[in-house]
Amino acid sequence: MVKADPEVSKAVKQDLKPCVADEYPVDVSYGDLTGGTANDILVNVMTCGDAVGVGSYVYRKRGGEYRNVFRAEEPPVYAEIDRGDLVVTQQLYEKDDPVSYPSSEEVITYHWTADRFEEQSRTHNEFSKAVGTADSPAPATD
Template structure:
């Protein structure tokens, strides 16, 4: 009987241990395969993480276009422009030394990649505007896209629009004392300047243009 209970080399006991060992190996293999199938983290890699990364990439702003300013020689530009009248070209002479009577400003008027150039040609004595011009960059050249030679005139850039001021004179008005002014605003549309607004101002006494109003009679002399 002693041999039956302490006999470790019996065939039945060895077979049982072999079965237990094989089952443990299979369980370990199954656990390893399950971990590999889930990416080694025990949980599946779902879509939210990918969605966040895509949203972050889409939110990156695109760079805005960069405008450039190129300075010009205004005197040369006006004198070489075939659209400028001979009268304005002849009047464009130095006042003192090499000081020409021109005002130049740069800004965005025509939505180009290079700033537009506004040039006013003035008289030497009283700085009255004899011509106003707008030039737009066209490659390595500048194109005349607006001009006004109805003196006195002055053009300037006003919040992206072209504002042209023309003095109004009546008979007997001195050059330094006009009776009023017209202010015309132009905007760039479809490749050209079009009038956007018009405003007239009378200096001094306000004139009532309502035809239904009759002025009061003057007092009688005693």
């Protein structure tokens, strides 16, 4: 579905190859996001090595086929279904951040209204620089 979708970027399609045998680096969820007659399909495409999200897509059934109604392709990105809403998390990195420790993240909640997703809320979370660094102080012992 993703490879045949004209809305998916060329870069994501080129990288979408099986990691092992015929296992593709995708997470797929089914649920009601758009109020349609069939479950919507949420697809997260990731990298094989470190499972970094490179694209998130929502497909809605209309006229007998599934059509793309949402895409986010700014890595690292990951989307989830939460109580009928689409929640997209995007990790943000500063210049020298290692992949395992982003500086912050944006969590954006979208709700389906009429015929499209509309942003409902946005939360910005800053992460501590001390967490996970080699020079973090050891916990005090009594």
